[in-house]
Amino acid sequence: MIPNPDPAILRASLNAYLEELRDSGLDGFPCDVSQDSSQPPTRAATCGDIQLHQGVTKPSADSADHHETLENIRRNLGDCQRCKLGRTRKNLVFGVGNPNARLVFVGEGPGADEDEKGEPFVGDAGRMLNRIITAMGITREEVYICNVVKCRPPGNRNPEADEIESCSPFLMRQLKSIKPEVIVALGKFAAQTLLETREPISKLRGRFRNFHGIPLMPTYHPSYLLRSGGNSDSFWDVWEDMTQVLQLLKLPVPDKSRKK
Numbered sequence: 001m002i003p004n005p006d007p008a009i010l011r012a013s014l015n016a017y018l019e020e021l022r023d024s025g026l027d028g029f030p031c032d033v034s035q036d037s038s039q040p041p042t043r044a045a046t047c048g049d050i051q052l053h054q055g056v057t058k059p060s061a062d063s064a065d066h067h068e069t070l071e072n073i074r075r076n077l078g079d080c081q082r083c084k085l086g087r088t089r090k091n092l093v094f095g096v097g098n099p100n101a102r103l104v105f106v107g108e109g110p111g112a113d114e115d116e117k118g119e120p121f122v123g124d125a126g127r128m129l130n131r132i133i134t135a136m137g138i139t140r141e142e143v144y145i146c147n148v149v150k151c152r153p154p155g156n157r158n159p160e161a162d163e164i165e166s167c168s169p170f171l172m173r174q175l176k177s178i179k180p181e182v183i184v185a186l187g188k189f190a191a192q193t194l195l196e197t198r199e200p201i202s203k204l205r206g207r208f209r210n211f212h213g214i215p216l217m218p219t220y221h222p223s224y225l226l227r228s229g230g231n232s233d234s235f236w237d238v239w240e241d242m243t244q245v246l247q248l249l250k251l252p253v254p255d256k257s258r259k260k
């Protein structure tokens, strides 16, 4: 024990310790700070996030808004081996883009190109997604792009339920960190995971859904568009979905018309 430690040093080392705990995956712990032990502890006291930026003082209204950074979530993932995809991947594909994006695209999982480069949507499906983003009059750098699973399922098979279960909490944390105004779920896996439904994408698309208070537009996956041809009905369905997204964001809708 250091006798009469300097409060500033004490505060700094406590913050460093909490930072370490958070990096190791802990995002809260029970602590009854109520003076009156006959009163039940408040929610903030029992399960609030660790308030690093506020020190360990009582959470203020401002600190209730505190959310963790994408860097911290990436650090928590580390060299992830939480599911069997960790054994076969080359690179974990976390996500790319603007941490303050108003719009987030969520795909299914990395393919071979993404696994190689460690970046989502950089292969053929990525080129199709870029086409959609450019047609919307925005840029890839302005939005954020990530996936339901962060490691490539071998042979591009679909992600399995246990893999989605291990990985999706990190996606939820990314979305909570970014707090976008709109989410676009690309394809069945993203839409069904985020909306916790088994409804097919053909039924889900075309209408905003509610993801924890954030409007979420399910639409077809870019790979599906590639398979169905560049000017197909599904391509124009996606364009109609993106038109609604632009309108919600109060962005101009570039004039494109479906070829009859």
Ligand code: URA
Pocket: 107, 108, 109, 110, 111, 114, 119, 120, 121, 122, 125, 126, 147
């Ligand atoms: N398909 C996806 O769903 N995500 C990618 O990152 C690439 C292809």
